[in-house]
Amino acid sequence: MIKKSLVITIVVFVAFLFLLEYAGISSLKIIDTALLAMTPLALAAIGEVINEKAGVTNIGLDGILLIGATLGVYGAELAGNGYIGLLFGALAGALIGFIHGVLSTYGRADQVVASMGINIFAYGFVPYFLMAVWHMPGIRVPPKEVLVQLWNVPLGNFYFVFSELTILALLLAFVFNWLLQKTALGLWIRAAGESPEAIDAAGIDVHRVRILTATIGGLLAGLGGAFMSLVWFKGVVKEISAGRGFIALACVVASGLDPILATGFAFLFGFSEAVAYTFAVTPGIKEAIPYYFVFMIPYIVTLVVVAVMIGKRRFPRALGVPYKKE
Amino acid sequence: MQKFNLDVRGVAETLIALLAGLLASSILILSYGYDPIKAFYWLFYGGFGSLESILDTLGYATPLMLTGIAFGLCFKGGMFNVGVEGQAYMGAIGAIIFGGLVPRLLPFLSPFSLILALAGSMLLGLAWALPPALLKAYRGVHEVISTIMFNWIAYNFVMFLVRGPLVNPSRPEMSLPVVENARFSVVPGSAVLTTAILASIFSAVLIHLLLTLTRLGFEIRITGSNIDAAKYSGINYKNIVITSFLLSGALSGLAGGLVITGRPPVWALYGTLGNIMNVGFDGMGVALIGRNHPLATILSGIFIGGLWNGSRLMEPYSGVSSELSRAIIGLIVIALSIPELSKRLSRILQG
Numbered sequence: 001m002i003k004k005s006l007v008i009t010i011v012v013f014v015a016f017l018f019l020l021e022y023a024g025i026s027s028l029k030i031i032d033t034a035l036l037a038m039t040p041l042a043l044a045a046i047g048e049v050i051n052e053k054a055g056v057t058n059i060g061l062d063g064i065l066l067i068g069a070t071l072g073v074y075g076a077e078l079a080g081n082g083y084i085g086l087l088f089g090a091l092a093g094a095l096i097g098f099i100h101g102v103l104s105t106y107g108r109a110d111q112v113v114a115s116m117g118i119n120i121f122a123y124g125f126v127p128y129f130l131m132a133v134w135h136m137p138g139i140r141v142p143p144k145e146v147l148v149q150l151w152n153v154p155l156g157n158f159y160f161v162f163s164e165l166t167i168l169a170l171l172l173a174f175v176f177n178w179l180l181q182k183t184a185l186g187l188w189i190r191a192a193g194e195s196p197e198a199i200d201a202a203g204i205d206v207h208r209v210r211i212l213t214a215t216i217g218g219l220l221a222g223l224g225g226a227f228m229s230l231v232w233f234k235g236v237v238k239e240i241s242a243g244r245g246f247i248a249l250a251c252v253v254a255s256g257l258d259p260i261l262a263t264g265f266a267f268l269f270g271f272s273e274a275v276a277y278t279f280a281v282t283p284g285i286k287e288a289i290p291y292y293f294v295f296m297i298p299y300i301v302t303l304v305v306v307a308v309m310i311g312k313r314r315f316p317r318a319l320g321v322p323y324k325k326e
Numbered sequence: 327m328q329k330f331n332l333d334v335r336g337v338a339e340t341l342i343a344l345l346a347g348l349l350a351s352s353i354l355i356l357s358y359g360y361d362p363i364k365a366f367y368w369l370f371y372g373g374f375g376s377l378e379s380i381l382d383t384l385g386y387a388t389p390l391m392l393t394g395i396a397f398g399l400c401f402k403g404g405m406f407n408v409g410v411e412g413q414a415y416m417g418a419i420g421a422i423i424f425g426g427l428v429p430r431l432l433p434f435l436s437p438f439s440l441i442l443a444l445a446g447s448m449l450l451g452l453a454w455a456l457p458p459a460l461l462k463a464y465r466g467v468h469e470v471i472s473t474i475m476f477n478w479i480a481y482n483f484v485m486f487l488v489r490g491p492l493v494n495p496s497r498p499e500m501s502l503p504v505v506e507n508a509r510f511s512v513v514p515g516s517a518v519l520t521t522a523i524l525a526s527i528f529s530a531v532l533i534h535l536l537l538t539l540t541r542l543g544f545e546i547r548i549t550g551s552n553i554d555a556a557k558y559s560g561i562n563y564k565n566i567v568i569t570s571f572l573l574s575g576a577l578s579g580l581a582g583g584l585v586i587t588g589r590p591p592v593w594a595l596y597g598t599l600g601n602i603m604n605v606g607f608d609g610m611g612v613a614l615i616g617r618n619h620p621l622a623t624i625l626s627g628i629f630i631g632g633l634w635n636g637s638r639l640m641e642p643y644s645g646v647s648s649e650l651s652r653a654i655i656g657l658i659v660i661a662l663s664i665p666e667l668s669k670r671l672s673r674i675l676q677g
Binding site: 059063103106107108109110111112113114116117118119120121122123124125127128129131132133242243246247249250253290292293295296299300302303306307310 | 354358359360406408461465466467468470471472474475476477478479482483485486490604607608610611614646647649650651652653654655656657658659660661662663664665666667
């Protein structure tokens with residue numbers, strides 16, 4: 001079933017690329033933008049897959065992306081190095097994930113409410129932080145030296161642009177898939193989501209497993225946020241996440257908690273973003289369609305894909321339910 | 327008596343969460359070198375310090391109460407309608423079209439402008455809530471994902487309308503205003519309060535009666551407290567999802583409509599959407615602080631309205647950015663989500 005839909009997807013995709021080439025739009029340019037747009041979605045989605053496998057839902061990914069983007073720039077300027085900035089953003093995300101993990105386990109919190117609180121907090125904290133630290137209303141463009149440079153690979157007369165974090169995201173999808181399916185830790189994670197009583201009886205601390213996955217989820221979302229500000233957009237604005245955390249959630253849900261498939265969906269949504277950006281600047285199209293409509297494309301694609309894919313999915317039995325130790 | 331005790335506990339839990347949220351924010355204020363006492367003084371003085379500021383607070387609270395009731399109604403039924411934000415945007419557009427554009431084109435409709443504007447705003451809000459409701463009922467798509475996507479589609483659509491077809495030709499930074507007849511009366515002594523607040527309070531009472539007295543309200547509550555029990559007892563789950571969402575969308579739309587018809591001085595939507603943004607998101611905080619009770623939502627709406635109003639003084643007088651008020655709401659919501667918080671605290675207090 002999956003294989004058939006995969007083949008159809010690839011055929012439609014290639015046909016679409018030909019159509020774009022025919023319209024005079026370079027498909028290579030779209031694909032490299034798509035890979036950049038995929039990266040934060042994939043990082044956040046892979047982390048959330050692990051997290052939900054263990055039974056914790058975090059709909060605060062959007063807020064974590066936003067805080068990761070902001071604190072990433074802060075860390076980069078502090079250290080004068082973009083890579084330290086990426087680490088800073090990731091650690092900020094990990095801290096939020098850790099707190100969410102503790103609230104979801106020991107605090108027995110309503111996870112949806114708590115993580116929506118994280119989003120609301122982030123939407124207020126980030127403009128406050130921008131003003132408090134840089135005295136800037138809602139925007140910070142760091143000096144060029146502290147950004148992380150993209151790689152340029154010449155392909156004929158075209159320069160293909162990519163980031164090492166994209167490769168990291170793709171690798172992580174396979175590593176986490178292996179981790180979930182083949183390792184003891186993966187077994188514990190899956191059991192924490194499916195039958196927490198069982199691993200509790202086996203002497204493994206359900207709470208610690210869930211806090212671990214919540215922290216990993218936060219770490220990757222934070223890294224994705226820092227990628228946006230330090231690698232991709234070369235600065236931060238208070239709306240930089242633009243609902244991407246929820247698109248990442250859509251990847252998680254549509255994949256049925258499969259890290260590799262979630263990354264595939266991240267590419268699809270990244271691609272639709274790239275199409276939107278390209279349409280918004282392509283002569284002929286930009287005059288015909290107001291760019292407000294073009295910018296709806298990623299959100300509409302997300303809706304359609306989730307609506308089509310979701311019917312077949314099954315989720316862990318204890319997802320979102322606090323575990324009470326005996 | 328039992329019920330009374332439960333309510334007291336609920337109020338105590340809410341107050342503890344409010345305190346925890348404010349405490350956490352004061353750490354946030356301190357860590358960037360500001361004075362939390364000064365910041366909170368201006369925040370609360372600006373919100374509740376004088377009759378004029380209380381009236382203005384009520385003005386800001388007017389749409390927040392409605393988005394709070396809208397979110398709370400779905401939450402009662404176990405649904406998380408994050409789409410109140412986008413539904414409010416569409417409601418504002420409904421008010422502008424039916425209270426601004428239509429009466430100008432068809433002058434004989436002018437006496438009915440206000441009713442038209444409010445009906446239009448409820449209709450558009452409802453229409454915007456329908457697709458996520460159908461997706462949830464028939465495809466099992468989680469409403470958080472679908473409603474956020476609809477929020478962003480609404481954002482782009484409304485930006486297009488406000489800067490394009492619905493722009494005010496003489497003031498291009500905002501939309502067409504609603505006509506005189508489609509404006510609520512301004513309460514003397516206030517810059518932002520109008521009689522629109524009566525519509526919010528009326529809706530709160532109506533939804534409270536719906537939830538407590540009608541069969542539909544009963545079914546919504548059962549669905550929220552135990553979805554399996556609801557299904558086994560013969561409640562039509564799909565109907566409940568769709569009805570709750572439509573009601574919630576209409577209320578959110580009305581909230582957006584009241585921002586236009588009940589908020590001087592512009593009676594229009596800014597091209598930045600500045601006067602409607604976060605009306606829905608902060609409504610979630612209003613609902614959760616009011617524990618999803620429509621009547622308590624009136625009070626929590628006034629509280630958040632006070633934060634909005636007070637943050638306008640906090641920024642110039644203490645240097646703290648007005649957006650901190652949203653971070654405070656977020657922290658309060660996080661604190662509210664933890665039932666253990668008040669239990670642990672009372673255990674500590676009892677020794």
